[in-house]
Amino acid sequence: MYVKLCGLRTTADVAAAVEAGADAVGFVFSPSARQVDPGTARRLVREVPGHVLSIGVFSGVPAPEVRRLATEAGVAAVQLHGDYPRSAFTEVAASGVTLVRAVPLEPGTDVRVGAHGEAMLLLDSPVAGSGRRWDLAALDGARPEGRWLLAGGLGVADVAEAVTRARPWGVDVSSGIESSRGVKDHGLMREFVAAARSA
Numbered sequence: 001m002y003v004k005l006c007g008l009r010t011t012a013d014v015a016a017a018v019e020a021g022a023d024a025v026g027f028v029f030s031p032s033a034r035q036v037d038p039g040t041a042r043r044l045v046r047e048v049p050g051h052v053l054s055i056g057v058f059s060g061v062p063a064p065e066v067r068r069l070a071t072e073a074g075v076a077a078v079q080l081h082g083d084y085p086r087s088a089f090t091e092v093a094a095s096g097v098t099l100v101r102a103v104p105l106e107p108g109t110d111v112r113v114g115a116h117g118e119a120m121l122l123l124d125s126p127v128a129g130s131g132r133r134w135d136l137a138a139l140d141g142a143r144p145e146g147r148w149l150l151a152g153g154l155g156v157a158d159v160a161e162a163v164t165r166a167r168p169w170g171v172d173v174s175s176g177i178e179s180s181r182g183v184k185d186h187g188l189m190r191e192f193v194a195a196a197r198s199a
């Protein structure tokens with residue numbers, strides 16, 4: 001079970017995520033309680049060991065700006081949320097970073113992993129980073145194949161049940177590993193990773 005821990009803001013957060021066994025860590029570049037500036041992101045990315053994927057998270061930022069900020073910070077991957085045309089996804093993917101296409105699962109959502117040049121597909125709630133769950137029944141008949149991550153309001157208490165129900169390749173969490181909005185709880189990080197892999 002691939003596990004991404006998102007919204008890290010301090011070097012202590014990064015160390016705790018690595019120690020917890022995360023496969024990927026996310027840094028938010030868009031307006032949010034979790035937003036980090038490019039300089040801070042660069043410092044944090046330097047703390048991420050090679051076996052852990054560093055992901056810059058962007059929402060609604062134009063593709064050329066995404067590429068510039070991702071290069072400046074040195075992230076290995078970019079997670080794009082928003083109503084981007086297919087060309088924006090492929091433009092970012094062509095720049096050499098690993099692309100994560102983040103979408104809510106709605107009627108008409110293209111759930112084919114790789115269809116827009118992405119290495120991973122992230123199925124999230126309609127309001128990313130809100131900590132809100134979405135109805136996993138929507139996956140019936142629309143479950144992706146391959147490298148797709150489940151996100152949206154997951155927490156220590158329910159991630160194992162959600163994994164059993166949705167059978168994703170990986171999971172992603174932000175709110176569920178916080179003591180208050182934007183403040184990571186390192187104990188919850190450890191518990192979340194263990195719970196996700198216990199399913």
Ligand SMILES: O=C(O)c1ccccc1N[C@@H]1O[C@H](COP(=O)(O)O)[C@@H](O)[C@H]1O
Nearest residue numbers: 006032059128129131152153173174175
């Ligand atoms: O966390 C944010 O503030 C955020 C801002 C802009 C785009 C994405 C954001 N977070 C992403 O939301 C999901 C799940 O979050 P949660 O567990 O429901 O709080 C995760 O992919 C984050 O990367």
